[in-house]
Amino acid sequence: MGGVMESKDKYELVSELARRRGFFWPALEIYGGVSGFICYGPLGVIMKEKIIKKFRDIFIRPLRALEIDSPVIMPEKVFEASGHLEHFKEPMVECLKCGRKFRADHLLEEAGVLDAEKLGLDEIMAELEARAIRCPECGGEFGKPSYFTTMFSTTIGPYSDAVGYGRPEAAQGIFVEFKRLYEQARKKLPFGVVQIGRALRNEISPRQGPIRLREFTIIDYEFFFDPEDPSCPRLPEVEDEVLRLLPKEVRLKGSEEPVEVTVREALDKGYIMMEWMAYFMALAKRFLEELGVPGDKQRFIEKLEWERAHYSVQGYDQEVWTDRWGWVEVSGHNYRTDYDLGRHMKWSGVDLTAFKEFKEPKKVMELVVKPNVEAIKEDFGEEAPEVLKALSKADKAELARSVEEEGSVKLGSYELSRKHMIISKVERTVKGKHFVPHVIEPSFGLDRLVYITLEYAYTVKDGRVVLRLPRDIAPVQVAVLPLLSRDGLPEKAREVYELLLSEGFDVEYDESGSIGRRYARCDEIGIPIAITVDHRTLEDGTVTLRDRDTWKQVRTPIKELPSLLYAFFKKRLEFDQLGKPL
RNA sequence: GCGGCCGUGGUCUAGCCUGGCCUAGGACUCGGGCCUCCCGAGCCCGCAACCCGGGUUCAAAUCCCGGCGGCCGCACCA
CATH class of the missing domain: 3.30.720 (Signal recognition particle alu RNA binding heterodimer, srp9/1)
Structure with a gap:
C-alpha cells in the first residue's frame, strides 16, 4: 500500500456494512469508544453461533471431544504455574523529565546489550546506569524500571488482596480441570477438551477492529495423548489433503514461498512433528474453506524458535490472506508437550498423570x-x-x-x-x-473468523452488495416477501413465514418498499433464499424462491418448502433442485 | 506508548482556511403514508449530527489547549 488511498479497501467496506446492518461495531461509542472492544449485533451473534456450530461439527463431534466452560478470572497461582506471569510482561522505564515510557529491554538492546530480555529489573537498572542511557526523546534521566503486565489484573473479593487475572487464553481452564476431565473421558487417551470463551489481553495498542481485541473469544482445543503412542488413527481421513506450508527450514533461507505438500508428505519430510498436529491443521484448512476461504488464500507458517510461545516446541500459524493487512493469523497449532500439566502438577502438588x-x-x-x-x-x-x-x-x-x-x-x-x-x-x-500426557493445541480466534468470513463473502454484483455467506453460516436463512402489500398477499406471506418459523428456520418477513429494494437488502445481509408470495400463490399455493447469488428464481408449492429448504441448508440439494425454473 | 493526518445525523458528505448570513445544507438509509410493482422506481411526511471537556470572543462546527477515538508509520502482538 502506498501513496494516496484511491478507494475504500475491503476492511472499510466490510466494517461499514457490519456496523450498518448489525454484525458488529466499536463498543461504547456514546462514551467515545475504547479501542480493543467491540459489540456484536443481532446478525453477528447468530453468525458467531453458526461458526461455532460448524467448528463443533468438524472438530468436536467426530472426535467426541469434551467441551467445558470455566472461569475467566483465576488466581495468581494459576498464572505462575502456567508461566504467563513470567512471560506476559514487559519491562518499562519512565523518563523523569518528560514522562515518556519506553521498553527498557529495547533501549538496552539498542545500546548493544545482548539478550536484554533475560535481565531482571535490578540488572536493567544497573545496565541503564552503567551505560548512562538517557531518554531518547528529551535526554532526561530514567526512574526505576517496572513491569507492565499485559494480563488484566484484579483482586478477588472486596477487601481481599488476593490477586487474580483475567485469563489470556482459555487453555489454562482446561489444564486446571484436567483431573475431572480425565475421569470423564473414562481415563482413556487420547481425548480432546475444548473451551470456547472470552479471553483478555491488555494489548498496548490494539487496532485493526475485530482482528486485535483486548477482550475476544477464543476457541482453545487441548488434545491429550500418550507421548509413547503419538499416532493418529484418523490420519487416513486427511493424509491426501494438500497444505501450503512455510516450514522453518524454508523461512530460514529467507523464502516466503510456501511448499505444497500433502499431510502425509509433511510428516514424512519432518515439517510437522506430530501426526495429531498435522491432522488438526488439515481440519483447520477444511474449516476455513467451509467459511469461504479457498485453499490458495491460506497458508501455515512455522514459528521460529524465538517467535514461539513459552510452552511450545513446535508451532504453526494458520494464516489467511486479507485485503488490507495481507496474511493474518486465524489459528495457532502448538505442540505444548507436558509443559502445562507438568507445571500445574508442581505448583498445585496434585497428581495430574494418566495411567496406562x-x-x-x-x-x-x-x-x-x-x-x-x-x-x-x-x-x-x-x-x-x-x-x-x-x-x-x-x-x-x-x-x-x-x-x-x-x-x-x-x-x-x-x-x-x-x-x-x-x-x-x-x-x-x-x-x-x-x-504426564502430552498436548497438541489448535487454537482459533473466533472474532477473526467472523471478520474473515464476512470479507470473503463480500461481493458486488451490478453495483449492489451481495454478501455470499456460506448458506449454513448466514444468520438469516430465508426472507418471506409479499410482492404487494394488499390483495391478501401479506396475510398469505405471514402464513408462510409462521410455517417456516415453526419448522425451525431463521426467517425474516418484510413488506416495506418495492420488491427490488427488499431483494437488495436481503442480498446485503446474505440471506440465501428470498421467498415471494404473489397473486398466483393465492390460486395454487406455490411461491417463488430467489437465489441470492444468481438472482435466478424457481416456483415451488408451499407444502414442500420445509423439506426442500432443510435439504438445501444441509447442502444436499442445490438451488436449481428446489422447484421449476421461471 | 511515540510521530503524522483526521473526527458534522445510521451512512457519505457541504460548511472550517477567512468566527456572525447555521434555526448546520444535501444525498442515501431508516420509520409512516400514497402508489402496486419480480430486482435499491416515483411522490408526500417524519426521525436524526457539529467526539468530550476547557479556553479565547459580544459571538465558536469554525481559532487555541487537553482528553478520547480513528487511520497511517514505528513499537507491541508471549
Missing part, C-alpha cells in the same frame, strides 16, 4: 529395605526414631550400594551398618505406569 496398563504385566525386581528396629534401638537409644525416619527417606538403591560396597552408610550424622537393616530383593508385578 501394560499389555503384559511386567515383573520388576524391587529392593526392599526393612529396618532392624532392635539393632537400631540398641545402638542409637533415644535417637532411634530419628534414625528410622532418615532410613525411610533414604534412596534405597544408594543405600544398598553403600552397604554392599563399603559396609556402612551415612545418613546425616548417623552411620548405619548392615546389621541395622534387612535388604532383600522382591519380585513385584507392575500392571502399568503413570505419565
